[in-house]
Amino acid sequence: MKKNVGNTDRFVRVIIGIILLIVFMSGFIENDMIKWIVLGVSSILIVTAFATFCPLYAVLGKSTCEVKKKK
Numbered sequence: 001m002k003k004n005v006g007n008t009d010r011f012v013r014v015i016i017g018i019i020l021l022i023v024f025m026s027g028f029i030e031n032d033m034i035k036w037i038v039l040g041v042s043s044i045l046i047v048t049a050f051a052t053f054c055p056l057y058a059v060l061g062k063s064t065c066e067v068k069k070k071k
Contacts (some may be wrong), residue, residue, distance in 0.1 A: 004052075
């Protein structure tokens with residue numbers, strides 16, 4: 001797995017993932033199906049942030065990592 005998630009992207013993913021996790025745990029959403037979808041999205045965001053790899057980015061050929069220039 002080649003890294004394709006940059007530092008800024010990782011930070012944003014963790015913040016959004018934590019916010020969604022708080023929404024899930026707070027009971028703000030009453031629909032059970034929506035609650036589990038929110039938990040799933042939160043988990044995916046947090047895991048991909050720590051793994052620095054996003055399978056969707058790989059499929060789309062996108063990368064937010066900074067390119068290191070060779071000297």
